[in-house]
Amino acid sequence: xxxxxxxxxxxxxxxxxxxxxxxxxxxxxxxxxxxxxxxxxxxxxxxxxxxxxxxxxxxxxxxxxxxxxxxxxxxxxxxxxxxxxxxxxxxxxxxxxxxxxxxxxxxxxxxxxxxxxxxxxxxxxxxxxxxxxxxxxxxxxxxxxxxxxxxxxxxxxxxxxxxxxxxxxxxxxxxxxxxxxxxxxxxxxxxxxxxxxxxxxxxxxxxxxxxxxxxxxxxxxxxxxxxxxxxxxxxxxxxxxxxxxxxxxxxxxxxxxxxxxxxxxxxxxxxxxxxxxxxxxxxxxxxxxxxxxxxxxxxxxxxxxxxxxxxxxxxxxxxxxxxxxxxxxxxxxxxxxxxxxxxxxx
Amino acid sequence: xxxxxxxxxxxxxxxxxxxxxxxxxxxxxxxxxxxxxxxxxxxxxxxxxxxxxxxxxxxxxxxxxxxxxxxxxxxxxxxxxxxxxxxxxxxxxxxxxxxxxxxxxxxxxxxxxxxxxxxxxxxxxxxxxxxxxxxxxxxxxxxxxxxxxxxxxxxxxxxxxxxxxxxxxxxxxxxxxxxxxxxxxxxxxxxxxxxxxxxxxxxxxxxxxxxxxxxxxxxxxxxxxxxxxxxxxxxxxxxxxxxxxxxxxxxxxxxxxxxxxxxxxxxxxxxxxxxxxxxxxxxxxxxxxxxxxxxxxxxxxxxxxxxxxxxxxxxxxxxxxxxxxxxxxxxxxxxxxxxxxxxxxxxxxxxxx
Numbered sequence: 068x069x070x071x072x073x074x075x076x077x078x079x080x081x082x083x084x085x086x087x088x089x090x091x092x093x094x095x096x097x098x099x100x101x102x103x104x105x106x107x108x109x110x111x112x113x114x115x116x117x118x119x120x121x122x123x124x125x126x127x128x129x130x131x132x133x134x135x136x137x138x139x140x141x142x143x144x145x146x147x148x149x150x151x152x153x154x155x156x157x158x159x160x161x162x163x164x165x166x167x168x169x170x171x172x173x174x175x176x177x178x179x180x181x182x183x184x185x186x187x188x189x190x191x192x193x194x195x196x197x198x199x200x201x202x203x204x205x206x207x208x209x210x211x212x213x214x215x216x217x218x219x220x221x222x223x224x225x226x227x228x229x230x231x232x233x234x235x236x237x238x239x240x241x242x243x244x245x246x247x248x249x250x251x252x253x254x255x256x257x258x259x260x261x262x263x264x265x266x267x268x269x270x271x272x273x274x275x276x277x278x279x280x281x282x283x284x285x286x287x288x289x290x291x292x293x294x295x296x297x298x299x300x301x302x303x304x305x306x307x308x309x310x311x312x313x314x315x316x317x318x319x320x321x322x323x324x325x326x327x328x329x330x331x332x333x334x335x336x337x338x339x340x341x342x343x344x345x346x347x348x349x350x351x352x353x354x355x356x357x358x359x360x361x362x363x364x365x366x367x368x369x370x371x372x373x374x375x376x377x378x379x380x381x382x383x384x385x386x387x388x389x390x391x392x393x394x395x396x397x398x399x400x401x402x403x404x405x406x407x408x409x410x411x412x413x
Numbered sequence: 414x415x416x417x418x419x420x421x422x423x424x425x426x427x428x429x430x431x432x433x434x435x436x437x438x439x440x441x442x443x444x445x446x447x448x449x450x451x452x453x454x455x456x457x458x459x460x461x462x463x464x465x466x467x468x469x470x471x472x473x474x475x476x477x478x479x480x481x482x483x484x485x486x487x488x489x490x491x492x493x494x495x496x497x498x499x500x501x502x503x504x505x506x507x508x509x510x511x512x513x514x515x516x517x518x519x520x521x522x523x524x525x526x527x528x529x530x531x532x533x534x535x536x537x538x539x540x541x542x543x544x545x546x547x548x549x550x551x552x553x554x555x556x557x558x559x560x561x562x563x564x565x566x567x568x569x570x571x572x573x574x575x576x577x578x579x580x581x582x583x584x585x586x587x588x589x590x591x592x593x594x595x596x597x598x599x600x601x602x603x604x605x606x607x608x609x610x611x612x613x614x615x616x617x618x619x620x621x622x623x624x625x626x627x628x629x630x631x632x633x634x635x636x637x638x639x640x641x642x643x644x645x646x647x648x649x650x651x652x653x654x655x656x657x658x659x660x661x662x663x664x665x666x667x668x669x670x671x672x673x674x675x676x677x678x679x680x681x682x683x684x685x686x687x688x689x690x691x692x693x694x695x696x697x698x699x700x701x702x703x704x705x706x707x708x709x710x711x712x713x714x715x716x717x718x719x720x721x722x723x724x725x726x727x728x729x730x731x732x733x734x735x736x737x738x739x740x741x742x743x744x745x746x747x748x749x750x751x752x753x754x755x756x757x758x759x760x761x762x763x764x765x766x
Contacts, residue, residue, distance in 0.1 A: 234721030399564035406556035
């Protein structure tokens with residue numbers, strides 16, 4: 068049974084979007100329930116308006132914003148990945164591979180290390196991450212700009228740019244070693260300890276750029292067909308691509324500033340979205356956002372549940388699994404499957 | 414820049430300058446003329462030069478040579494100009510081996526301690542080889558290596574989140590690769606490994622030249638391609654693992670050195686390149702160690718940060734220059750067949766049909 072028949076059975080695009088949206092809500096609920104210290108019944112109590120103050124604090128002040136931040140960041144990353152892959156016509160162009168994520172991490176770390184930003188001024192972190200993301204993408208543009216035709220070439224240059232940026236991040240951390248503890252969250256990708264301040268910063272940014280990305284669906288669909296056809300259809304390809312890149316970088320920077328570099332989300336979620344929703348970007352773009360939210364929200368809930376189980380089993384109370392480790396693990400497993408399939412094809 | 418004398422000069426001059434700066438500069442500064450005297454004497458300068466700077470110099474040369482040679486073996490065996498030691502899961506495995514006991518505060522007997530990193534490195538490498546079906550196809554090895562490295566990285570992330578501030582600094586420094594405070598025991602610890610790895614490398618070098626022609630041609634010439642590739646990968650792991658255990662993964666030396674070697678000796682074969690790549694690696698690490706030691710003194714910058722910052726752009730330029738030249742029979746792996754394209758999403762393929 069191939070994907071087409073599956074798709075025919077599952078109904079049209081809107082139906083599938085709705086199904087994924089329901090799954091996202093479920094993942095959010097799981098995130099509310101999964102953490103330690105408060106049981107399911109207490110969570111329900113709190114949601115009904117009751118519960119003791121401690122439970123209320125944990126659920127409403129800690130778990131709810133954390134879950135929402137995870138969902139929004141995941142949506143941003145998934146969307147940014149699909150926009151990048153469509154605009155560059157490159158199935159390998161995740162934000163991790165094009166230097167955007169490492170650049171954003173570098174920006175955030177530098178701003179924190181220089182004392183320009185910190186927990187008190189999260190807006191400065193977003194701005195710095197944005198600048199860094201643009202710098203990373205710009206570096207790649209400089210390196211690979213002339214030979215843009217070859218997707219693999221661009222991906223290779225992206226990996227190299229990422230290495231340089233990671234080296235710079237290391238230098239910054241060495242100059243300001245005291246900051247290492249507080250910036251390791253950006254290196255790792257974790258939803259630990261995100262509060263309403265993060266959410267109120269993230270959602271307007273994510274919403275605005277998501278709207279922009281959805282408006283770009285038509286030009287992106289043309290760009291996917293190739294520059295010549297897009298130009299023949301009346302699209303200003305350079306302008307269209309630049310707009311798409313700005314949008315993708317902004318989305319990534321917002322997500323990185325909020326949750327750090329979550330591995331593989333921006334690279335693999337778009338492939339999932341294209342497989343589920345088809346190549347029509349008008350449904351695939353919102354689909355990628357929903358799937359990204361689902362993946363990161365699910366990873367967050369799973370990480371909480373797992374660290375709870377592990378802490379019980381091992382008796383270690385400071386054991387916490389970061390969501391980034393989980394997404395990286397799953398991404399690695401998927402990569403192994405791909406590698407396996409390639410060997411068998413030969 | 415052709416011809417052997419010119420190439421030797423290109424490598425020897427920076428190497429010599431690096432060695433002199435490694436022995437003379439720093440606190441206290443020893444004038445080059447006073448080096449022999451200081452080494453013979455018992456004073457503070459003698460201790461500093463003989464017990465601190467000399468082992469560090471030797472370690473930089475040995476580590477660079479191992480990484481450079483391993484990089485070339487990988488690139489030739491996998492027929493890919495971007496196959497780097499970092500992509501085999503070896504470095505991540507070693508890092509995990511070092512970090513795990515530190516963070517989980519496991520008590521490890523002192524005798525076992527040096528083997529933790531080597532064990533981790535060998536584990537990562539073996540995992541990659543096994544998962545890739547023992548080297549059936551070069552591209553599968555690279556992809557699988559990336560996956561294994563990512564998975565081990567995830568384990569490392571968990572440890573980094575759990576670690577406290579001091580452990581974290583230690584791990585981070587180790588992860589970048591540093592030569593600071595390594596003394597003679599560290600250098601001599603590499604000896605037994607080299608005794609095994611170097612003869613194996615010499616035996617393997619001629620086969621590398623055949624592997625480069627492609628599996629079919631290699632088979633026609635009487636080489637069992639899969640077996641030869643597994644052997645080459647095992648040798649590369651054997652070269653990388655002890656170095657990573659002592660200095661940490663010094664990044665991108667294994668990427669830069671082979672390209673330098675090919676540029677210096679465009680007329681050579683695989684066997685020549687192995688030697689030249691080792692020499693280039695040694696010089697690169699030695700040169701990178703000087704700013705690491707001196708620039709922000711008294712703070713040490715890990716040498717790996719410099720090799721990444723300088724090595725990657727340099728390697729990219731070398732790759733670019735190599736490609737712009739007309740492709741002759743003697744411009745071999747400079748043809749990039751790098752990261753494998755993932756299969757396109759099913760929806761796209763369907764649309765084309």
